[in-house]
Amino acid sequence: xxxxxxxxxxxxxxxxxxxxxxxxxxxxxxxxxxxxxxxxxxxxxxxxxxxxxxxxxxxxxxxxxxxxxxxxxxxxxxxxxxxxxxxxxxxxxxxxxxxxxxxxxxxxxxxxxxxxxxxxxxxxxxxxxxxxxxxxxxxxxxxxxxxxxxxxxxxxxxxxxxxxxxxxxxxxxxxxxxxxxxxxxxxxxxxxxxxxxxxxxxxxx
Amino acid sequence: xxxxxxxxxxxxxxxxxxxxxxxxxxxxxxxxxxxxxxxxxxxxxxxxxxxxxxxxxxxxxxxxxxxxxxxxxxxxxxxxxxxxxxxxxxxxxxxxxxxxxxxxxxxxxxxxxxxxxxxxxxxxxxxxxxxxxxxxxxxxxxxxxxxxxxxxxxxxxxxxxxxxxxxxxxxxxxxxxxxxxxxxxxxxxxxxxxxxxxxxxxxxxxxxxxxxxxxxxxxxxxxxxxxxxxxxxxxxxxxxxxxxxxxxxxxxxxxxxxxxxxxxxxxxxxxxxxxxxxxxxxxxxxxxxxxxxxxxxxxxxxxxxxxxxxxxx
Numbered sequence: 001x002x003x004x005x006x007x008x009x010x011x012x013x014x015x016x017x018x019x020x021x022x023x024x025x026x027x028x029x030x031x032x033x034x035x036x037x038x039x040x041x042x043x044x045x046x047x048x049x050x051x052x053x054x055x056x057x058x059x060x061x062x063x064x065x066x067x068x069x070x071x072x073x074x075x076x077x078x079x080x081x082x083x084x085x086x087x088x089x090x091x092x093x094x095x096x097x098x099x100x101x102x103x104x105x106x107x108x109x110x111x112x113x114x115x116x117x118x119x120x121x122x123x124x125x126x127x128x129x130x131x132x133x134x135x136x137x138x139x140x141x142x143x144x145x146x147x148x149x150x151x152x153x154x155x156x157x158x159x160x161x162x163x164x165x166x167x168x169x170x171x172x173x174x175x176x177x178x179x180x181x182x183x184x185x186x187x188x189x190x191x192x193x194x195x196x197x198x199x200x201x202x203x204x205x
Numbered sequence: 206x207x208x209x210x211x212x213x214x215x216x217x218x219x220x221x222x223x224x225x226x227x228x229x230x231x232x233x234x235x236x237x238x239x240x241x242x243x244x245x246x247x248x249x250x251x252x253x254x255x256x257x258x259x260x261x262x263x264x265x266x267x268x269x270x271x272x273x274x275x276x277x278x279x280x281x282x283x284x285x286x287x288x289x290x291x292x293x294x295x296x297x298x299x300x301x302x303x304x305x306x307x308x309x310x311x312x313x314x315x316x317x318x319x320x321x322x323x324x325x326x327x328x329x330x331x332x333x334x335x336x337x338x339x340x341x342x343x344x345x346x347x348x349x350x351x352x353x354x355x356x357x358x359x360x361x362x363x364x365x366x367x368x369x370x371x372x373x374x375x376x377x378x379x380x381x382x383x384x385x386x387x388x389x390x391x392x393x394x395x396x397x398x399x400x401x402x403x404x405x406x407x408x409x410x411x412x413x414x415x416x417x418x419x420x421x422x423x424x425x426x427x428x429x430x431x432x433x434x435x436x437x438x439x440x441x442x443x444x445x446x447x448x449x450x451x452x453x454x455x456x457x458x459x460x461x462x463x464x465x466x467x468x469x470x471x472x473x474x475x476x477x478x479x480x481x482x483x484x485x486x487x488x489x490x491x492x493x494x495x496x497x498x499x500x501x502x503x504x505x506x507x508x509x510x511x512x513x514x515x516x517x518x
Binding site for chain 2: 014015016018019022023025026029030033047049050052154157158159160161178179
């Protein structure tokens with residue numbers, strides 16, 4: 001399952017064949033609105049309006065790395081004793097970085113004399129520098145989860161408010177209806193997922 | 206016997222320079238100015254012109270280097286009804302539909318039902334139906350699936366006694382949708398602004414067909430004409446109730462095919478509206494029903510027919 005292309009499989013099926021293309025367009029818009037295309041490897045959606053049923057299975061792409069301080073900043077000794085200096089190259093993760101630093105060292109210990117420079121008063125820079133370098137600032141998987149749920153809810157016809165979902169490893173299953181959930185619908189979705197997994201582009205099932 | 210000249214709706218777009226000539230001619234012909242919008246040196250006039258005199262305004266307009274186009278939906282108030290106000294329907298496509306209708310001269314109100322979503326669970330409230338029935342035409346914006354549009358959503362159309370237009374994605378026959386008077390395809394649920402060639406074509410077709418529907422309603426009304434024309438009432442309100450000029454709402458007086466909506470509070474102004482003098486000894490309350498509107502605390506005026514009142518002003 002490694003090395004999937006973004007959205008290498010993207011299938012939308014509806015009872016009336018002609019209605020699949022317009023519905024696919026809605027999903028495309030939702031995916032691009034949520035900027036989630038890069039995270040999805042394979043996606044299959046089945047809508048059966050006559051049963052009030054919406055099923056979606058997704059295989060997420062692997063290898064979304066954690067964002068560490070070392071990835072976007074140079075960490076080194078400061079000018080004075082017991083001080084660590086962080087020179088950031090990218091400003092976007094700064095608010096999260098500040099939050100993590102405040103949590104660990106306290107607000108008073110962190111100063112920002114200049115836009116891209118942070119100074120932190122720590123006990124022992126020697127032990128703290130490697131620690132700060134490895135500090136995780138952002139976990140794309142975590143925000144991904146909420147965006148994925150958002151995508152599922154936006155893609156569903158609005159009235160389908162009885163929902164089942166499961167996210168395990170890279171596999172996301174979502175079933176929605178306006179009627180009480182049926183086990184067979186969930187089983188169907190599980191089967192869809194198995195098919196999607198087997199549908200390997202390399203040709204090796 | 207046709208006592209009342211049929212009025213045709215037109216939009217004039219041209220320079221501000223000498224546009225007063227058009228207004229003067231319009232008044233001489235017995236037409237009405239519905240709305241005037243001036244933007245720097247350009248002016249847009251929405252007018253109702255007596256049908257047999259349109260060519261006179263056209264000639265003058267051409268002389269002034271402006272353009273005159275027929276805007277069949279002028280003087281109508283159209284309800285654009287979406288199943289709910291959730292992001293599944295808004296801003297696209299419901300707002301796109303409303304915006305396009307305004308290009309055709311209509312005044313539109315967006316109405317999102319509280320519980321219109323879904324299939325089995327979809328329903329509308331009495332209050333909502335009454336509010337929709339205050340309009341000239343209701344446009345229901347539905348989605349992608351023919352099964353929903355034909356079998357489940359039509360219950361939202363029950364209790365609506367004004368002409369109903371349904372929009373949706375698939376290509377359907379209006380006969381397959383109970384209670385609908387017109388169906389327009391190619392405008393289904395979308396999550397982006399409608400700007401593709403096909404999408405705009407769908408909207409153009411909608412304007413054309415809704416325009417035809419409005420024309421049909423106008424012809425129907427002409428058979429048993431209104432006791433007084435709604436633009437005439439508008440003119441009298443402008444002259445006799447000066448407070449209307451302080452109303453900040455868009456379109457303080459909204460014309461309808463068989464009435465008007467006056468955006469003044471009912472409790473403070475309904476007496477003044479009832480006592481509006483249309484002619485010597487004829488008050489508005491003699492020829493129209495004046496009721497509180499379901500929309501805010503506005504005043505709704507529905508004009509009675511000749512067969513009911515016995516005369517036309």
